[in-house]
Amino acid sequence: MQKEMAYSFPDEVLKHVFSFIQSDKDRNAVSLVCKSWYEIERWCRRKVFIGNCYAVSPRMVIRRFPEVRSIELKGKPHFADFNLVPDGWGGYVLQWIAEMAGAYPWLGEIRLKRMVVTDESLELIAKSFKNFKVLVLFSCEGFSTDGLAAIAASCKNLRELDLRESEVDDLSGHWLAQFPETCTSLVSLNISCLGSDEVSFSALERLVDRCPNLRSLQLNRAVTLDKIANILRRAPQLVDFGTGNYAAELQPDVFSNLAGAFSSCKELKSLSGFWDVVPAYLPALYSICPRLTSLNLSYATIQSPDLIKLVSHCPRLQRLLVLDYVEDSGLEELASSCKDLQELRVFPSDPFGVEPNVSLTEQGLVAVSLGCPKLQSVLYFCRRMSNAALVTIAQNCPNLTRFRLCIIEPKTPDYLTLDPLDAGFGAIVEHCKDLRRLSLSGLLTDHVFEYIGTYGKKLEMLSVAFAGDSDLGLHHVLSGCESLRKLEIRDCPFGDKALLANAAKLETMRSLWMSSCAVSFGACKLLGQKMPKLNVEVIDETEPPDSRPESYPVDKLYIYRSVAGPRFDMPPFVWSMDEAVKILH
Amino acid sequence: MAFEKDLNLDATELRLGLPGTSDESAKNQTPATLRSNNKRALPEESMSSNATASKNCDQETAPLPKAQVIGWPPIRSYRKNNLQPKKSEGEISGIYVKVSMDGAPYLRKIDLKVFKGYQELLKALEDMFKFKAGEYSEREGYNGSEFVPTYEDKDGDWMLVGDVPWEMFTNSCKKLRIMKGSEARGLGCVVLKKGRKKNSPSA
Numbered sequence: 001m002q003k004e005m006a007y008s009f010p011d012e013v014l015k016h017v018f019s020f021i022q023s024d025k026d027r028n029a030v031s032l033v034c035k036s037w038y039e040i041e042r043w044c045r046r047k048v049f050i051g052n053c054y055a056v057s058p059r060m061v062i063r064r065f066p067e068v069r070s071i072e073l074k075g076k077p078h079f080a081d082f083n084l085v086p087d088g089w090g091g092y093v094l095q096w097i098a099e100m101a102g103a104y105p106w107l108g109e110i111r112l113k114r115m116v117v118t119d120e121s122l123e124l125i126a127k128s129f130k131n132f133k134v135l136v137l138f139s140c141e142g143f144s145t146d147g148l149a150a151i152a153a154s155c156k157n158l159r160e161l162d163l164r165e166s167e168v169d170d171l172s173g174h175w176l177a178q179f180p181e182t183c184t185s186l187v188s189l190n191i192s193c194l195g196s197d198e199v200s201f202s203a204l205e206r207l208v209d210r211c212p213n214l215r216s217l218q219l220n221r222a223v224t225l226d227k228i229a230n231i232l233r234r235a236p237q238l239v240d241f242g243t244g245n246y247a248a249e250l251q252p253d254v255f256s257n258l259a260g261a262f263s264s265c266k267e268l269k270s271l272s273g274f275w276d277v278v279p280a281y282l283p284a285l286y287s288i289c290p291r292l293t294s295l296n297l298s299y300a301t302i303q304s305p306d307l308i309k310l311v312s313h314c315p316r317l318q319r320l321l322v323l324d325y326v327e328d329s330g331l332e333e334l335a336s337s338c339k340d341l342q343e344l345r346v347f348p349s350d351p352f353g354v355e356p357n358v359s360l361t362e363q364g365l366v367a368v369s370l371g372c373p374k375l376q377s378v379l380y381f382c383r384r385m386s387n388a389a390l391v392t393i394a395q396n397c398p399n400l401t402r403f404r405l406c407i408i409e410p411k412t413p414d415y416l417t418l419d420p421l422d423a424g425f426g427a428i429v430e431h432c433k434d435l436r437r438l439s440l441s442g443l444l445t446d447h448v449f450e451y452i453g454t455y456g457k458k459l460e461m462l463s464v465a466f467a468g469d470s471d472l473g474l475h476h477v478l479s480g481c482e483s484l485r486k487l488e489i490r491d492c493p494f495g496d497k498a499l500l501a502n503a504a505k506l507e508t509m510r511s512l513w514m515s516s517c518a519v520s521f522g523a524c525k526l527l528g529q530k531m532p533k534l535n536v537e538v539i540d541e542t543e544p545p546d547s548r549p550e551s552y553p554v555d556k557l558y559i560y561r562s563v564a565g566p567r568f569d570m571p572p573f574v575w576s577m578d579e580a581v582k583i584l585h
Numbered sequence: 586m587a588f589e590k591d592l593n594l595d596a597t598e599l600r601l602g603l604p605g606t607s608d609e610s611a612k613n614q615t616p617a618t619l620r621s622n623n624k625r626a627l628p629e630e631s632m633s634s635n636a637t638a639s640k641n642c643d644q645e646t647a648p649l650p651k652a653q654v655i656g657w658p659p660i661r662s663y664r665k666n667n668l669q670p671k672k673s674e675g676e677i678s679g680i681y682v683k684v685s686m687d688g689a690p691y692l693r694k695i696d697l698k699v700f701k702g703y704q705e706l707l708k709a710l711e712d713m714f715k716f717k718a719g720e721y722s723e724r725e726g727y728n729g730s731e732f733v734p735t736y737e738d739k740d741g742d743w744m745l746v747g748d749v750p751w752e753m754f755t756n757s758c759k760k761l762r763i764m765k766g767s768e769a770r771g772l773g774c775v776v777l778k779k780g781r782k783k784n785s786p787s788a
Contacts, residue, residue: 082656165663193663250753275667280752299667323668349668351658381658408658439659465657490656 011036015044024049043067050074051485051510053091053115054535057564058099069108070134071100075115077513077558078463079488081139084515084556086541088571091115094124095569101128109134116140122147126154133185134160144169145194152178162190164218170195177203181210188216192242192273195220201227208234218242221275226254229261236264243273246300250280263287272296272321279306289313293340296321298347304330304358312337318374319343324360324381331364335371343377344368348408351381362389369396377402384415385442390424394431403428404439410466410491413443420444426451429459436483439463449473453480461486474498478505488513495553496523507533511560515539519557522550527559528577535562536577537570545575680755686714686732686763697755703747710734714763721747727766736761 009017018041021027031041047070048061061068075091093115100107107129117140125132132155137143145168151161152175177200179186186207191199199220208214214235219228223244232238248254258281262268268288277300292314297307298321307322307330317338324346326334334341346364350357362385369375375397385407394400414421421442429435429452436458440448444467452459453476460483468474475498477487487509495518506512506527521538524545528536538545539556566578680697693713700706707718719730726745727733734746738757746754746761 079656081661082659083662084656165661167663250750280750298664301668347664348658348660351660351665351668352653381660406658410654410657463659465659491654 011040014040018044022047046070047109048072052560052562053093053096054564054567055510055560055562058096060564062099062103066103067106068100068104069106070111071096071107071109072111072113073115074113077488077511078114078486079490079513079515080114084490086539086571086573089539089574090567090569090571092569093117094121097121097124097128105129106131108132111136111138112140113138114140116142117147118142119144119147119150123150126150131157133157136160136162136164137166138162139165141167145171145173145175149175149178152176152183153180156180156183157185158183159185160188161186162188163193164190166193168194173200174203176200176207179203179207183207184210185213186211187213188240189214190216190218190242191220192218193220194222199223205230205234211235212237214238216240218272219244221245221273224248225258225278225281229254229257232261232265237267238265239267240270240294241265241268241272242296243271243275245276246274246281247276247278248281250278255281255284259284259287266291268292270294270296270319274300277302279303282306282310285310286313290315292317294319298323298345301325301349308333314338316340321345321347323347323349324358325349326364327359328361328364328367329359331360332367332371335367339372340374341368341372342374344372344375345379346381347379348381351408356383362386365389366392366396369393373397374399376400379404379406381406381408383408384412385421385424386414386416387419387421387424387427388414388416390421391427394424394427398431399434400428400432401434402437403432403435404437404463405441406439407441410441411443412441420447422447422451426455429455434458437461440467441465445469446473446476449476453477456481458483460484462488464489464492466491468492468494471495471498475501478502484508485510487511489515489517491516493518496520499523500526503527503531503534506559507531507561509561511558513556513558515556517557518553520551521545521548521554524554524557524577525550529579532578533561533563535560535566538575538577539573540575541573680758682736682758682760684710684713684761684763686716687765687768689714695761697758702751703754706746707734710761710763716763723748731766733764733766733768734761735764 014037018027018030021030024047027041027045031038042064043066045065046068048065048068049072050056050061051074053073053075073093073096075093076085076089079085080089091114093112101124105128108131110125111134117137122143125135135151135158148168149172151158158179189207199222201223204219208217208231215238217231217235217238217240219231219242221244223231225243225246225248228243232241262285265288269291271285271292271294274297279302282302289310290313293316295311295314295317297310301323303325304327307326311317311320311330311334315337318340319342320334320338322330322345326346331346334344346360360382362382365378365380365382366389369392373396376399378400379402382405385405413419414424422445425438425440425444425448429438433455435456438452438456438459438461440463446469449468449472452462456462459481462477462481462484464487471494473492474489474494477484478498479502484505489512494514499519500523524536524538527534537558538554539558540554542555545552545554566576570576681694682697684693684695695709695713697706700709703721711718714732716732717730718732718734719727721727735743736746736754736758737743737760739759743762749757
């Protein structure tokens, strides 16, 4: 029995103190101190983050936290980005919206990632929340411009509408005109994902005109270069801007107009867009380049010389996204010009070509690692790598927190020695003690997993493809990586043993994805039986897993911890290994 | 004569390309006078004279593409959709274009990237084909010569070499043709109208 300390603080005071505690981790800790703190805390928690929408039910969230104003939900597993999760798998937001509509009338912010959002959901949001301010739909799908029209029309104080990387059904471009004339509150608008005729440009101009606080605007590809100047002149306070199409016949008056418009934006720090770039128009940016901290040129199919020229004007660059047209020479220039670089992403221009189409190799990344001491986050697609290069990179950049390397051809060995790349990745995890995210590629044996298990103590997310020799590899990771939250594996010879031996570990993680591996149906059933706090789901689009012998490997497996039990919205090709569900079947 | 008339090789030629790749040339149908200038001078040309067909040649000679593994490399669909189709080798490591000359029974290939401007290009062409291009002026094109350098641009139009800024030329030139002066004069009229054409928003 706990002797109650004489808390001379009334609840109100504690509440006030707690209001300064924003991080979820700290709030969770606060709630564990004692019952009264749990109670006080839960009444004043305003923001909830749910990393897996199936880990908990809406009812449970509402019951514990009755006064939430902001919610963030994530749905499909990450590999859905690469078409590994069949359509109809799940991640529907409607049920959440429906329940929150009744429970949280003051809900102001909804952020969703990889969820299915219907027009019905959007209409419900528009109808239910009078103080709605922020809607972020990151990589979502299932809605059309009709749903957007409902949001625009009803949300009088909308601050943020961000549709980044979502798939939207084009029905009409006039939804933008639904923002009432009285709406002047927009701070951020990202419509870069919309297809051609989905935006009424005049409505957009008028909207930009009447929103003096607009800081972030990402246009879509349909907006042509000649229109950019008009928009920029209406919004010189922009901090973050995404151009549309950056192509036009070179005309001096268009150029000077554009250059002038850019130079009038004294606070512009971040640029993106740049579809179909005509290099001759890049110098229009030169006046703002010295201030730029973030540049996304990953749609710009321009060659290395033009990229080099642009980048050399941006000494303050912290973040660069670019296609591999930048080549090693461009990255060497980057390394010498941009000493503040923290994040680099290099995407492949010809991902399915057999032969390299550009001169981009491991050398480019090595150069950046040498020249940019603040480098923390790397995503790099290339066609060859060596252990020596990886060791050099690891030694040059001990502060890496995210390292994702994709050598395009699976199982590619060290091109110099023909060895597996175990030692190279081993060096990465050994030297980069704060590494939180790692994606592997190339020829890899169980040894690399031994290194990862030994050194990857802060690793939270690991992505593995075409790697390893046996269950030992998986066992190293599950038994060694103390901070592991998300593990996604495809096409690896990992089977039942490691999984069953480390079943308890799975309850400490958010989720595990395994596809085209060697986990048997029998093992999945066993796991489902023994671990009630895990949802073990088998995905098979061809036939029911129990129509084959139990020793047969399953096609795809998704395991996640949950306090909500098995979900009710599984499509026919998803089977729950939960005992209770099986009985009902 | 310098070129075949209306053999319409397009319609009959066999291709290894995907069905859609013939669209480019179909889209560029323009008045007959101009079109006739596009006709391939020699049968050998028919497989590879334009960018579309040269892609097909790449497919012929390059190793067969591997069967694609689903979801690999790990790139999001919208990124794949945003990339232009694989550029033919000429566009990355050098800008190789074919050069023909009316009356000459052979073709040559040159890399536009090695030249810094029109002066150097013209000198090289003159050396290659042993002719003199004459004086260029914006108003009147090439004066006082039997031969006139022309080029076919991305839109399928035949233009006078020298009319547009060098960089734009190297980005849009698909092939060169040194025309007989008499043919070029007819071309000159159409070329003068090019300003209007070029202003339309490109696809």
